Amino acid sequence: MTAATAADSKQKLDAALETGNPRKIAQAAMAHIWPLFDKHYLDLIHAIEKIPLSLLENYPVLWILHRVNPVLAHKRTPFKPHLNAETVKSMTTDEVDMLTLAQMIAFRYSGDVTAALAYASRLADRIRSRGTGFRERADGPLWFYHQQIGSTMLAAGETGPALTELAASAEIGQIAGRPDARRLALSRVALAHAKRGSLEEAERVLAELPQLPEPCAPYSEPTRFAENTAAALIGVERMIDDIDPLLAKLDSFGSLQVTWPYGLLARTRSLLARKRPDEALECVHLARDAHTEQHGSLAIDVMNAATIDALWALGSKKQARAAAFRTEQKGFLETSAAIRLAIADDKLDFAETHLRRLSEQRTLAPAQHTERIILSAWLSIAKADSIDPTTAQRVAHIVQRGNSRRILSQIPQEVLSSVRCELDDSMHPTFDVSVTGITHVMVQTRPTLTTSELRVLTALKRELTTAEIAAQLHVSPNTIKSQLRSVYRKLSCSNRAEAIQTGLTLQLISVDDDNR
CATH class of the missing domain: 1.10.10.10 (Winged helix-like DNA-binding domain superfamily/Winged helix DNA-binding domain)
Known part of the structure; x- marks a missing residue:
């Protein structure tokens, strides 16, 4: 890998292409991979597609960039690039950086998000422990490394750590005079905030983005989908009336973008809130068909949670219970869906145990704190037919902010009625306005009678x-x-x-x- 300019790199690649020798093409592409990717993306892709796949497997970075291989990653034996220790020893620091990046992305494509996170951590450690002149040049790949590490964390649903990496990417892009890099990173910052429930912060970031120029390939499509998905999640949580145009801009079920699980989350949440559980379940089926089971990922958490909610709403209670009360470790979304079903199904000990576990977690995002409070209020009503004033005040504050209307639609009307009874009369008008129009989907609860x-x-x-x-x-x-x-x-x-x-x-x- 050299530190040649983009123009010089393009000339070297063109010279290799003129020979028609696939190995020379591959060597030239690898020697100038970053400037070619960053400034001559389409030319690089054209060159890579002239290299036979049998040879391409010896160049993991190029394999990742071949347009057909990521598409087929979930259709055949996953490509998991490994090089022997002796080969790695002969590589420069920058070459090992790029290999680690390729390994992280390859595992992410193949559905092994846990392994992808391990490589993300390895790359982050390399960045912290040693600097290189090439990596940290103004036109170097440092911003891209941070952006991809953050994106892998997004794929795992780890939005807090992702924000740190993505913010670093945005700042480096600013310093380097790269508005396209800054816009890509900030689009995913907005997505992380939207998922976490910090909707005003997500809106603030989204409002800043149109002031930056539209990125070109290879950054244009990832940026667009991140921005669209963040906007859709905000609309779904607030249950705005005109949500369908926002959902129409999301990437497809078979997409390879990091944003696809977030798009699935927006779609299924919207459909469930609008009492269309059959369509939500179909979305899950399509996603499962298009992707491998991504254990440890946000995707599997979204699919499992939506399945529980949809089956229960459709009346398939036995199947819903089987999905909800499994002993396997669950993500937050699946856990909260299981708690909702448990309260509705009068399995209050299960609900109480899992709510207690959630309350013991110190890294809950704002939306997760909100959901825990609302579920605790519902459990209190189910157990004792009453709610304490402190919890009622917390729920009232959530109601009046207007950012959690979808979450509120997942609980019975009687919970909000009980909350209202605990409020001062002076608060009733504001509270009543705030809950107007919320349609409660969990109506077939199994209350506890004395x-x-x-x-x-x-x-x-x-x-x-x-x-x-x-x-x-x-x-x-x-x-x-x-x-x-x-x-x-x-x-x-x-x-x-x-x-x-x-x-x-x-x-x-x-x-x-x-x-x-």
């Missing part, structure tokens, strides 16, 4: 009058009336017939109850 309430519900099925129920249970008619009101409220019903039907649907009472 023993006395279950007896009353069973007695309703026997068509007993209030007086007869009171006499049978040895309490006053007023007590039965009070318990009936509580049953109606918990089951979201207004009369006996509805209460009986809901009780049967939720398996609170059985069709086989005797009529004694």
Whole structure:
């Protein structure tokens, strides 16, 4: 690898192409890989495609750039570039940097995000431990290394560390006078903020980007998709009315962009919030068909969480339970989906245990803190039919900010009603305006009835009058009336017939109850 100018590098590549010798082409491309990639991308790609694949496998960096190989990475045995120790010893520091970069990207393409993270850490360590004149030149690849390390962290869902790397990339791009580098890095900064729930910060970054010029190949498409995906995630979380045009700009299910799991997240969340679980499940199926199971990745977390929510909403409760209550380690999205299902399914011990584990984590993003608070409020209602004033105030603050309308749509209306009851009367008008238009998708909850309430519900099925129920249970008619009101409220019903039907649907009472 040389420090030649882009023009000199292009001349050397052209000379190799004139020989028609694939090995010479490969050697020339590798010797000038960064200036060719950065300034003569299309010419480099054209040259690489003249090299036979059998030879290309000896040049991992070139293999990564061949347009067909990443596309096929999930269709055949993954390409995992390794070189023997003796070969690596003969390489310069800059050549090992580039090899490590290629290894990181190759593993990311093949779906092994855990291995990709290991190479990202290795490259980051190399950057910290030793500098090189080539790497740190104004026209060098340092900004790109940071950008790719951050992008690999995004693929793993590690948005906090990703922000650090991407911010470094943006600053180096600024120092080097590279607005295209800065725009690419900032587009992914906006994406990370949107995923974390820092929506105002994501919007601020997105507003800055149009002031920078449109990047050219190879940076134009990644930049565009990152910007579009960040905007879509913001719209989905706020549940804006005109979300479909934003979703239409996302990359496809088979995309190789780092942004594709974030696009899948935006699509499935929007569809579930709009009560279209069958379409959300189809999105998951398409994504699974297009990609390998990326264990340790954001992608698998998104797919598993959406599957649980969609199956439950479709009434496939047995399948939803099987997906939610697996013993395997879960990501945050899958864990929160399992907790929602557990509360709705009256498996409160499971919900409480996993919520406690979430609360013990010190690295939760703002959106994750928000979801934990809302789920805790719902669990409190499910367990004790009450909510403490502190939690109610926290939920009210979340409601009034307006950034979490989608999350609020995942819980029953009664939770927000209970929150409202704990607020001062002066707060009611603002609270009511903030919750206007939220459609709650988790409506078929399985509430917890007290023993006395279950007896009353069973007695309703026997068509007993209030007086007869009171006499049978040895309490006053007023007590039965009070318990009936509580049953109606918990089951979201207004009369006996509805209460009986809901009780049967939720398996609170059985069709086989005797009529004694």
